[in-house]
Amino acid sequence: MSTFSKLQQTIAATLKVPATKITETTRDEELAAWDSLGHVNLMMALEQTFDVMLDVEDFPKLNSVPAILAYLQAQGVSA
């Protein structure tokens, strides 16, 4: 599974939205469920799914699919 597919599934499961609504360009403001609460939930889910430890300073930057993908890549995550 590609990193994107895994991320797509994680976002879908965490925010309870259909996976098809999440594309490689999706941003937080496009999804009602990706509010501040959803965001904290998503940060937890990312850590646990991809086995990374996020810095609290990075939380606000990880507000879109491309930003998260770039971050994961920089952390050396491969699916």
Next chain:
Amino acid sequence: MAKTKFAFDDLTQISSRSELRAALALSRLSLSLPQAQTLSAHAKTLTPGLQPLRLGIVHTYTSDLLDPWLDLAASLEGLEIATYHAPYGLALQEAREGSELLAHQPDVTLLLLRREDIHPDLQRPITGLPPADQQALSGEFVDRLLAIVGQFRAHKIGQLVVSLLPSLTGPGLGIYDAQAERSESAWWASTKTLVGTRIRETLNATVYLDLDEILQQVGRRSFFDQRYWYSARFPFAADAARELARRVVSVGVLGKTPKAKVIVLDADNTLWGGVIGEDGMNGIGLGPDYPGSAFVDFQKRLLEYQQRGFILALCSKNNAADLDQVLREHPHQVLKDEHFAARRVNWVPKPDNLISLAEELNLGLDSFIFVDDSDHECAAVRHRLPQVEVIQTPSRPVDVPTCLDHVARLEVLTLTAEDLAKTEMYAQERRRREFSEQLEQGGSGAGDYLAKLEMKMRIGLDPAEHLARLSQLTQKTNQFNLTTRRYDEHQMQGFIDSDDWVVADFSLADTFGDSGIVGLALFRKLEAKRAELDTFLMSCRVIGREAESAFMHSLLRLLADQGIEEIVADYKPTAKNELVKNFLPQQGFRLGDDGRYRMQLAETPPKPESAFPIQVDMPIVA
């Protein structure tokens, strides 16, 4: 053999919720948030269908992020949780008529509080105060907390669960703290004891959920996540959130499912390792060395469940003589014959044995927890008696001592004197049975037996001191119960305080011992010298001694003395109370055209005390 190693994917293959709960407890898997969501979706699809559980949360730190964990814990217990989160902060406005919390009609209300919310002095180090000031602060803290909790308790918000967030850091004085005069940990331990005592003594239907206990279980590093705490005011890491949710949902489970009363135990590979019939007294695993050491600990743990008020029974396929020998002679056997309220040691199928145990103990099968190591026996009981909760003894002995820890129905929220003495009461009952059999063999009749018991009944009126027990009786009594109305302590207190209600209970003593409080009647006075019998119930442990009639007629005499002329009563049939179908007509009530029973006290005067083989002691009412 029960499986011992689980990968996450194995869990989603399990098709019964009780097995799933056991597997989760056994696996020690940490679940990620997506895994928790996958698992709760799976648990929701299992049978039986979900029952609702309504939770209200009042919180001075972020609580919304608990939702997926609450959802998981609830789905695993067959509950569909609907949670209302009050606005952030010490939302005392929620403890008022018309609040959203009250409108939510919660079954359980959870208070998630921090110590420093209760008393501002706790924002500074407690170690800065000399002991006398620490003690004074302790008193003020508890007073303030109880005042807040009391405001909530005054409303109908279900079972109230109070929690205080532990300190994010270790004790103020570090390694030295435990022995310091101004020790933070000692201050908190004594303050917490005070909180527990005050809640127990002054508040009904309120439980203090000790988060320190969860912290000890998961460890401080796995309990807090500083990043989410400082950025989103959510303190819990996944393991802590999951365990907290499990415990909160357990409180809900206790209110939603039939009360568990009996733990029925297999012997071989459950109470000891190996098979007594094959391995012999010296060969079974029971004693100081592994694996016997684990079974000794399990037996000690079972004695603790007895202290919670559960009774123990044996159900094993063995030669009775082999098993007796272990109980009597094995030097490391902890549970002796007197610890078991009843036993079936034979080669009869276990479901049949459970049915006959239920008859002997006068308890419903849905109050049974069955513990057995065999795949076959567990499957047979699950299949034939789905109302019995089955726990399979883990196949690794090291997992056995804690194998009941995750069972929500084995938690208790109150303990009464009757709970603690329960096994002794069943032992008395066994001696009574033997005495009656002796008399029968000597050619005496049943009347003779009752007279020889020298029974004394003590009736209590508006007995506030028995509140917990009376509420418990309404929750637990299914068979000898005319209307099966369940009341929590809060409602029961209302009846006791009200002049319109007569609350009466009784205990029964005889030559073999004292039963404790075993009967309850609630009468509601209506206009025009009428009274309605709202509740009349009796614990099955005193059936067959004419106590129910002696109690009823004593109360009818009391009501007649108070000027009541007519009693209205109902029999509301349930699946379990067939036993009392004819009780009202037997006492002289007449069935009316409207399906209700009535008694005119002038026409049908209550029977005198001398009509029954029981001496009655009733307080004199002015």
